[in-house]
Amino acid sequence: xxYQGKQKIWSEYQKEIPDDHWFYVRSxxxxxxxxxxxxxxxxxxxxxxxxxxxxxxxxxTCGGIxxxxxxxxxxxxxxxxxxxxxxxxxxxxxxxxxxxxxxxGNYCETIETWREFPELEARIREHLWKACRRExxxxxxxAHASDLIYKFRGEIAEKAKFHLVNKAxxxxxxxxxxxxxxxxxxxxxxxxxxxxxxxxxxxxxxxxGGEVIDYPERRHCCGFGFRQYLVRANRGYSMSNTHxxxxxxEPYHPDVIITNCPGCPFFLDRWQYVIxxxxxxxxxxxxxxxxxxxYEELAGLVLGYDPWDLGLQMHQVAVEPxxxxxxxxxxxxxxxxxxxxxxxxxxxxxxxLKCC
Amino acid sequence: MDFxxxxxxxxxxxxxxxxxxxYEMLCDREPTARTCIGCGSCSATCTASAIxxxxxxxxxxxxxxxxxxxxxxxxxxxxLCGKCTMVCPRGVNTRHLILELCRLYGNSEGEL
Numbered sequence: 001x002x003y004q005g006k007q008k009i010w011s012e013y014q015k016e017i018p019d020d021h022w023f024y025v026r027s028x029x030x031x032x033x034x035x036x037x038x039x040x041x042x043x044x045x046x047x048x049x050x051x052x053x054x055x056x057x058x059x060x061t062c063g064g065i066x067x068x069x070x071x072x073x074x075x076x077x078x079x080x081x082x083x084x085x086x087x088x089x090x091x092x093x094x095x096x097x098x099x100x101x102x103x104x105g106n107y108c109e110t111i112e113t114w115r116e117f118p119e120l121e122a123r124i125r126e127h128l129w130k131a132c133r134r135e136x137x138x139x140x141x142x143a144h145a146s147d148l149i150y151k152f153r154g155e156i157a158e159k160a161k162f163h164l165v166n167k168a169x170x171x172x173x174x175x176x177x178x179x180x181x182x183x184x185x186x187x188x189x190x191x192x193x194x195x196x197x198x199x200x201x202x203x204x205x206x207x208x209g210g211e212v213i214d215y216p217e218r219r220h221c222c223g224f225g226f227r228q229y230l231v232r233a234n235r236g237y238s239m240s241n242t243h244x245x246x247x248x249x250e251p252y253h254p255d256v257i258i259t260n261c262p263g264c265p266f267f268l269d270r271w272q273y274v275i276x277x278x279x280x281x282x283x284x285x286x287x288x289x290x291x292x293x294x295y296e297e298l299a300g301l302v303l304g305y306d307p308w309d310l311g312l313q314m315h316q317v318a319v320e321p322x323x324x325x326x327x328x329x330x331x332x333x334x335x336x337x338x339x340x341x342x343x344x345x346x347x348x349x350x351x352x353l354k355c356c
Numbered sequence: 357m358d359f360x361x362x363x364x365x366x367x368x369x370x371x372x373x374x375x376x377x378x379y380e381m382l383c384d385r386e387p388t389a390r391t392c393i394g395c396g397s398c399s400a401t402c403t404a405s406a407i408x409x410x411x412x413x414x415x416x417x418x419x420x421x422x423x424x425x426x427x428x429x430x431x432x433x434x435x436l437c438g439k440c441t442m443v444c445p446r447g448v449n450t451r452h453l454i455l456e457l458c459r460l461y462g463n464s465e466g467e468l
Contacts, residue, residue: 235361
């Protein structure tokens with residue numbers, strides 16, 4: 001009876017995720033930060049799992065980055081969102097999947113605001129018609145791309161070539177999962193597990209053999225905070241947030257951090273370099289940092305894709321210690337070779353943080 | 357390396373690393389300090405509170421958290437009127453507590 005009761009409560013934290021036919025909208029910044037992530041999301045869902053994921057070259061930013069930086073008003077952001085919905089409607093889709101957590105939050109915020117204030121939706125429809133002669137239907141479902149990978153985590157586990165297990169010891173890898181604030185802190189019922197128990201990433205990590213670490217600052221922000229980083233005078237706050245998280249997770253000796261937001265992996269990755277240069281401190285083993293991966297990159301590693309095709313050489317913190325633990329083969333000499341075997345530029349080495 | 361910004365000082369209180377010696381010395385001199393329940397009646401009735409931020413509740417909390425500089429600043433605003441002593445539901449001798457705390461801070465006359 002008790003188990004059924006718990007199951008009943010847990011069912012209220014679940015989210016309905018349609019199986020197929022999605023209109024995909026990319027992030028503004030992920031392709032320059034971690035260029036392999038979105039490509040491999042499509043590779044996994046379309047090629048490996050055979051799903052219908054449609055994207056159009058006509059889609060733009062969702063406006064979320066400018067909206068959260070206070071540089072555009074909400075109505076402008078909503079009109080941009082309405083245009084994305086119009087593109088989806090024109091393509092004949094009803095389910096929208098966003099690559100970016102802030103876009104996901106922005107779409108949810110727009111739809112919820114229109115539900116509360118229908119007169120605002122009417123005004124935005126008018127703005128959109130005047131601006132580009134387009135009309136739209138509100139999506140039936142809005143999901144984040146990590147929701148889809150979470151939904152298909154079992155199928156990915158079945159096809160896995162490597163697991164999140166330390167090959168040398170046989171122990172599960174210790175995973176820190178970090179969920180973007182805009183995933184479920186704004187609208188708890190829109191995220192798997194709600195704001196209290198978001199399990200979209202921990203579900204993946206456990207399905208692929210890892211062990212999730214529960215540390216005190218687990219739900220603390222990564223520190224991006226838009227204006228906190230973009231205004232140079234505020235960057236100390238941004239880094240202090242990240243520092244707080246690292247100090248909190250350090251005693252648990254994590255092997256890898258996984259994230260589902262564009263900003264989080266960037267800041268958790270890059271701030272490790274800045275902290276090492278300013279404070280002389282590193283958080284990984286033997287002077288290395290803790291590798292920070294997106295969920296698509298981790299899924300790609302589990303499925304056996306080449307680490308350099310996944311774009312893991314674009315990370316500040318070296319990923320080789322993780323690859324060694326998982327037993328993923330890699331060619332060090334090919335790390336900075338492009339698709340045509342031509343050398344792409346090699347970064348300079350940090351003075352404190354050890355890189356391969 | 358200078359990036360033009362640095363870590364902000366943390367406001368976190370780590371109770372495992374806090375020096376409680378001042379609090380213990382205070383309790384030896386004014387044992388009723390241990391009976392405080394932090395209700396804030398003292399702060400609510402404090403004449404100096406509204407204009408200076410003085411709060412006996414915060415003073416006691418501060419010395420239990422090792423925030424000595426903030427406590428010293430608040431103590432300097434106390435007028436020793438004793439209204440807080442009159443309203444305390446636990447009978448804490450707050451006026452004497454403040455005087456003893458001032459002595460512990462190094463002023464044997466009990467004046468600030």
